[in-house]
Amino acid sequence: MINRYESILAYIKKNLSKKRRKHSIHVSILAESLCKRYDIEPGKGLVTGISHDIAREFDKDKMVEYAKKDGNPLYPWEEKHPILLHGRAGAEYIKERWDITDPWILDAIRFHTYGKPGMGILAKILFIADYLEPGRNFLEEKEREEILDLRIDAIMLYVLKGKFAYLKKKGREILQTSLLLYKELANKTGEINEKKNIG
Ligand SMILES: [Fe+2]
């Protein structure tokens, strides 16, 4: 796993913009440490984190070409916002180029932007690390650490609420899959699911 990490890191350094390169490295380090906490092979966190945005800067045609390799059609929201395809495209790209076949890694990357109900622990780790890596400057360091100390589903709810608030501000719709994930987590953690809080 570590050899692949080094190889993907070299690719990222050569092919991604400085901003995204830095973000990917931050995400990989945080995902690695969260894997240690939840007893998952840390190398998986590194590989998942470093490659999650690998397709983020593909042009639209290449992104669509790779995303469709998973055998699923383009959904209406993906037609409308093709950038949402970068998770699906990235998973297919690392499968093809680095022969990464671990379904947990591939699924984590596929759904890292909007999530889905029934996410595995590695997918949750990536979802969290993507949003809470130290380069994100909307949080004070102390607050960031406090949130990261919560139970994993409580952190997930925090991240989802942040994403929903952002989409609302931008006048964008919240995907059904994200809402279903929210409901699943809220039921699990006992939080009362008040629509006005998430709409
Ligand atoms: Fe992303």
Ligand SMILES: [Fe+2]
């Ligand atoms: Fe990201």
